[in-house]
Amino acid sequence: MEFIPTSIEDISSPGAEAEEVVMDHLNRAFGPEDIGVVYYRFPVRDKAGERFDKEPDFTILHRDLGLIVLECKGYTIDQIESIEGQQWYLQKMSQQKSTPYTQAREQAFFIQRYFMGEERLRDERGNSIVPINFFVAMPNITEEEWSEKGFDDHPSVR
Numbered sequence: 001m002e003f004i005p006t007s008i009e010d011i012s013s014p015g016a017e018a019e020e021v022v023m024d025h026l027n028r029a030f031g032p033e034d035i036g037v038v039y040y041r042f043p044v045r046d047k048a049g050e051r052f053d054k055e056p057d058f059t060i061l062h063r064d065l066g067l068i069v070l071e072c073k074g075y076t077i078d079q080i081e082s083i084e085g086q087q088w089y090l091q092k093m094s095q096q097k098s099t100p101y102t103q104a105r106e107q108a109f110f111i112q113r114y115f116m117g118e119e120r121l122r123d124e125r126g127n128s129i130v131p132i133n134f135f136v137a138m139p140n141i142t143e144e145e146w147s148e149k150g151f152d153d154h155p156s157v158r
Contacts, residue, residue, distance in 0.1 A: 001030035001062075002037045018074030019057055021139040026058065036062035044110055056107045057137075066131030067111060071104035073138050077145040083154050104134035 008020045019040070026038055042059040058070035081091040088098040115121040115128045123129050138146075146152055 001032065001034040003027065004037060004039050004042075008040060015057075015072060015074045018137075018139050019072045022058065022070065022072045022137045025139075026060075030060075030062075034062060036060065036065075044107060046110075054103075054107050054110075056104070056111075059107075059111065066133070067108060067115075069104050069108040069111065069132075069134040070137050071100045071107070071135070073098070073100050073136060074140055075138060076140050077142075077149055080141075080149070080151070083151055100136040101134070104136055108132045108134040 003023075003026075008016055008023055023040065030036070030038065037060070039056075039059040039061075041055040041057065044054045044056065044059075056069045057072040058068075060068040060070070062068065075090070075093075079090055079092050081089045083089070086099050086102045088100065090096055090098055109132070112128050112130070112132050115130050116126070121128060121130055143152075
């Protein structure tokens, strides 16, 4: 697996420490035998308009797994007050709300539109043959902390 860039250079940017942890995990999860690429902060732009201009934290293109978009959040469990639907209510920080799952989902579907423009990446009905998945990575929260707060029972975060 190729990593572009190979490391996170600006550790002082917001969320970079959490992203560095996720990058380390991705380096361990994907080895040289995996065919694909992991992009850190790959720019996704709508060239036809200005509706979409984002940089997913991690964009993974893997021969067997397809497209994976990872949105990384450096929150700690005490910074997430509650979750209602796709909306996360935050505390003890300047940001009051967040929609990380929606953010990852929108970025993945936007990238998938590029695949639709390539005939060899579509089936006979015109659908993309590249599977897509999107996830939120939170390296500062353990599974136990998440469960104790009751978030594991929430249907939108499973």
